[in-house]
Structure formats: C-alpha cells, structure tokens
Amino acid sequence: MSTADGMPGRPLAGVRVVDLSKILAGPYATMSLADLGADVIKVEHPEGGDPTRQWGPPFRGPDSTYYLAANRGKRSVTLDLKSPQGQEAAHRLIADADVVVQNFRPGSALHETFHPERLTETYPRLIVLRISAFGDTGPLRDEPGYDMVAQAAAGLMSLTGEPDGPPVKAGYAMGDLGAALFGIIGVLSALVERDRTGRGQTVTTSLYESQLALHINWATGFFATGRTPRRLGSGHPSLVPYQAYPAADGHFVIAVGNDGLWQRLCALLGRHELADDLRFRTNQDRVVHRDELNAELEATLRGGTVEHWCTTLKSGGIPVTPIRTLDEVYASPHTDALGIVQEVDHPAAGPLEQVGFPVNYSGNRPRVRTAPPALGQHNHEIFSGLGYSDQQIQELTGTDATGGS
Structure with a gap:
C-alpha cells in the first residue's frame, strides 16, 4: 500500500498529531500513529521533559530505554504549558492539527486549560483523544493511577499468579497498553467519521475501562455464575489441558x-x-x-x-x-523472517533497535522513520514555521535558537 507521499505502509500520511501526553499510554498511541505516517509533535516541559526519559537504568545516551521504546517517529518541542506564552504557542500548534492527545489528571489546571470539549468547540475539525486512569465519570475519576494501579483496581492482578500464591501483575503494562490500543482505534474511527461529517470530536478511554474490555470470557463467566474466578497460574478457565x-x-x-x-x-x-x-x-x-x-x-x-x-x-x-x-525470541529465525525488528540511527545512542509496528499493508510493514527525539530537538524547526523569531523561540522554550538545551 503506497500513499500520496510515495512511501509504502503509511496510511496516515498528512495527518498531524499534537501529543500533550506523557509516560506510556498516550506516547505509545501517538508513536503508533507516527509509525502509520502521521506527523506527531511531542510537547514536553523544558525541565526534564517526559518523566520516562529518566526511568532507568538501562539508558542509551541521555535517555532511558523506557522512553526510547515509546517515542520514535516524533518531533519534540519544549513548552511550559502552565505559562500564558506556552499555552498560546500550544494553541498555534493545535490550530494546525488533526488530533490532540492528552492525559492530564481530571480536575488539574492543565486538564481545564486543554479540556477536550473546549478544544473541539474552538477547533471544530479537531479530534481529541483523552486517556485517563479511571475514566471521566464515577467515584474514582479524580484518582491518580499508573499501570499497576489499574491492573489491581480492575481485577487483572486477582486473575494472575499461581492459585496458592500472591496476586501478580502482568509482565507487560497491560493497563497502559490496553488503553493505548483502544485509544488508537478511537482516533482512527473518529478520522473516518470526520471524513463523512466534517466534524471532529472528543474520544475518551481509560486504563480501567480497557482492562474491563479485556476481561472477555472471565467477565461473561462471572456474569453467568456469580462466582468470583480464581487464579489458575498459566491455566485456562475453560480449556484443559x-x-x-x-x-x-x-x-x-x-x-x-x-x-x-x-x-x-x-x-x-x-x-x-x-x-x-x-x-x-x-x-x-x-x-x-x-x-x-x-x-x-x-x-x-x-x-x-x-x-x-x-x-x-x-x-x-x-x-x-x-x-x-x-x-531466544530475538535470536529466533522466525522473528528475523518477519522483519519486525528495525534499526534507526540515534544521534546520541548510535544504532538503536526498535520493535516495529505489527501490521503489514499489502505486504509492506511501516518503516521506523526517525529515532526518538532529544528533548526540544525540533523547537527551531517547528516554531520558526509558526512565525516565532529566534529570540522568541529561546524565551518560549528555554533553549537556544537552534533547539539545543
């Protein structure tokens, strides 16, 4: 599958995304959109940026491998979103965007400043994806939450582990990644609807809701019997052996x-x-x-x-x-044959291996285009295009005129 830019496997070429999110759920969703060809601008605080940049060891260059795993293909700019100047600059970015992704805590000042409904009122064609811990209604709506909190609160940990052992979290961040995947589905379907109606909308999901959706047969079995499922180790509730x-x-x-x-x-x-x-x-x-x-x-x-x-x-x-x-997995001839592990050159870390997007388009897997960006790497490139002078960029972003910290 080729797109208008001539690159295979890039169905979202021409779509611009402003990423106001951090940690994993939002960044993984926006990285996936970038893999599919979208132009993703990651907005980070000038002092440290996305907290996951320091979630290590291990590190490659100045950033943790955790950050490097979820931010390839993006352009990074730095703004203090709590300042009037930062908010004005963010709105200039958003005015030219198709999608905004945010995961500000409900009730926080930043959530109110970049409230999804307010953004879609101001920019009628805009699609806003909001990812939260527990959803935007209900008694838990204002609770903070990381992945393990969601796994515990939504029942996954009660189902994971040996029958006579303690609850165990899943090895992967299933709360974050589940929300990211449902968020991607929400954005893509909203883009399709916008093609039909001309209007954007707010799309919301949460770590908690995504876990409920992934209960599948565990939930329907509980609904049918009223019995609380027990941990089965690696066993299956409905199949033996x-x-x-x-x-x-x-x-x-x-x-x-x-x-x-x-x-x-x-x-x-x-x-x-x-x-x-x-x-x-x-x-x-x-x-x-x-x-x-x-x-x-x-x-x-x-x-x-x-x-x-x-x-x-x-x-x-x-x-x-x-x-x-x-x-063993990454030395496997089968993994190699799939071509899913790709390499991209990082200016500080050198050759960087990444697990690519797991979908092919007419036999073409989307290529990893660019390395995860350094903090503020694209300040000058992006803000000069919005009409800011070198001096204004330096004052706005806390960097020199070329984008360096």
Missing part, C-alpha cells in the same frame, strides 16, 4: 482446544487410558477434574525433556512450544 507443564529440564506449553486434539495427545504420550477415563473424556469433564488430570500429565511429562516433548507432540499436530526468553 491448556497451560505450562514441567519437563525434566524446564517448562513448555500444551494447548488442547478440542476433544480430537485430546485423543491425539493421549496417544502421543502413550497414555491411552486417559482418553478412555470418564473424568477426562470431554473438555467439560477435564475442566471439572483439572487437578486430577494435571497430576497425571505432569507425572508423564517430567520423564522427558522440553525438546523431546515439543518434537514429539508437534509431529502429531499438537499446539506446543517451549517457553522462550527474550534473548
């Missing part, structure tokens, strides 16, 4: 999604009697007798290595895999 199992030298995953696969698994394990056992004949039976079945399987599987069982079961069409660590 469908989890990690111990081998002689480590763990691997077996995923049996139907009774035909179950019969085949029993044959490959040499445990034909399990297939005929009335406790395990159907998936429903196996879910009811989960603990007894897992005890039988573990007794057999501990007698072979991970490689042995994965080779044996894969030969019979059973979905199975070792549990790979990140060094």
Whole structure:
C-alpha cells in the first residue's frame, strides 16, 4: 500500500498529531500513529521533559530505554504549558492539527486549560483523544493511577499468579497498553467519521475501562455464575489441558482446544487410558477434574525433556512450544523472517533497535522513520514555521535558537 507521499505502509500520511501526553499510554498511541505516517509533535516541559526519559537504568545516551521504546517517529518541542506564552504557542500548534492527545489528571489546571470539549468547540475539525486512569465519570475519576494501579483496581492482578500464591501483575503494562490500543482505534474511527461529517470530536478511554474490555470470557463467566474466578497460574478457565507443564529440564506449553486434539495427545504420550477415563473424556469433564488430570500429565511429562516433548507432540499436530526468553525470541529465525525488528540511527545512542509496528499493508510493514527525539530537538524547526523569531523561540522554550538545551 503506497500513499500520496510515495512511501509504502503509511496510511496516515498528512495527518498531524499534537501529543500533550506523557509516560506510556498516550506516547505509545501517538508513536503508533507516527509509525502509520502521521506527523506527531511531542510537547514536553523544558525541565526534564517526559518523566520516562529518566526511568532507568538501562539508558542509551541521555535517555532511558523506557522512553526510547515509546517515542520514535516524533518531533519534540519544549513548552511550559502552565505559562500564558506556552499555552498560546500550544494553541498555534493545535490550530494546525488533526488530533490532540492528552492525559492530564481530571480536575488539574492543565486538564481545564486543554479540556477536550473546549478544544473541539474552538477547533471544530479537531479530534481529541483523552486517556485517563479511571475514566471521566464515577467515584474514582479524580484518582491518580499508573499501570499497576489499574491492573489491581480492575481485577487483572486477582486473575494472575499461581492459585496458592500472591496476586501478580502482568509482565507487560497491560493497563497502559490496553488503553493505548483502544485509544488508537478511537482516533482512527473518529478520522473516518470526520471524513463523512466534517466534524471532529472528543474520544475518551481509560486504563480501567480497557482492562474491563479485556476481561472477555472471565467477565461473561462471572456474569453467568456469580462466582468470583480464581487464579489458575498459566491455566485456562475453560480449556484443559491448556497451560505450562514441567519437563525434566524446564517448562513448555500444551494447548488442547478440542476433544480430537485430546485423543491425539493421549496417544502421543502413550497414555491411552486417559482418553478412555470418564473424568477426562470431554473438555467439560477435564475442566471439572483439572487437578486430577494435571497430576497425571505432569507425572508423564517430567520423564522427558522440553525438546523431546515439543518434537514429539508437534509431529502429531499438537499446539506446543517451549517457553522462550527474550534473548531466544530475538535470536529466533522466525522473528528475523518477519522483519519486525528495525534499526534507526540515534544521534546520541548510535544504532538503536526498535520493535516495529505489527501490521503489514499489502505486504509492506511501516518503516521506523526517525529515532526518538532529544528533548526540544525540533523547537527551531517547528516554531520558526509558526512565525516565532529566534529570540522568541529561546524565551518560549528555554533553549537556544537552534533547539539545543
């Protein structure tokens, strides 16, 4: 898929985004829009910028790898949004934008200054994406929240971990990233609607709401039974066997999604009697007798290595895999074949590897275009284009006329 600028895989070329957000949810959403071709201007405070620049170690150059993971493809400018001059400059940016993303705390001065409804009244074609911790209504609306707070408050931690162990957060920042992904969907659908109506709108989501949406079968099971789900470790609430199992030298995953696969698994394990056992004949039976079945399987599987069982079961069409660590994942020929890891040159950090956008367009994956920006790197480029003189840029941004701090 080519766009008007001639670059493949850039469906959002020509869309301008002003990013007033920080930390992860908003920046990940805007980075994804940049991956898709949008021109994203990241507005940061002159003193330190996005707090994640210092969320380390590890660091590459002056910035943390956390910041570098969620801000590629953007242009950075510095403004004090609490000052009248900073607010006036921000409005000049917004006047030329298609999308604004903000995650100011409800009730804060900055939220009121850049209130979504006020912005869309002033700029009728503007789409404002607002991401909050708990949503803009309800008793928790004014509560601050990071990803782990959302995971705890919205139930994810109650579902994660071993049955007899403590609650555990997900390894990924599922609160932040879930909100980012739903925010992206909101922006893209609002752009489509604007093409039809000519008007923008406010799009809101939250870390809390995104977690509820991702409960899926856990929620519907609770609605149907009224029973609070329990932690199952790597197990599945509705399928057995469908989890990690111990081998002689480590763990691997077996995923049996139907009774035909179950019969085949029993044959490959040499445990034909399990297939005929009335406790395990159907998936429903196996879910009811989960603990007894897992005890039988573990007794057999501990007698072979991970490689042995994965080779044996894969030969019979059973979905199975070792549990790979990140060094193994990124050394995998399959990862390499996908071309999802891309390299971009960073002026301070040198060659910087990035995990690219996970969608292809007619076989073309969007390329990582530019490295995550240095703080205020594009002050002169952007503000001179808005009519500011070198002296005004220096006073406005706290940098010299060329954009350096």
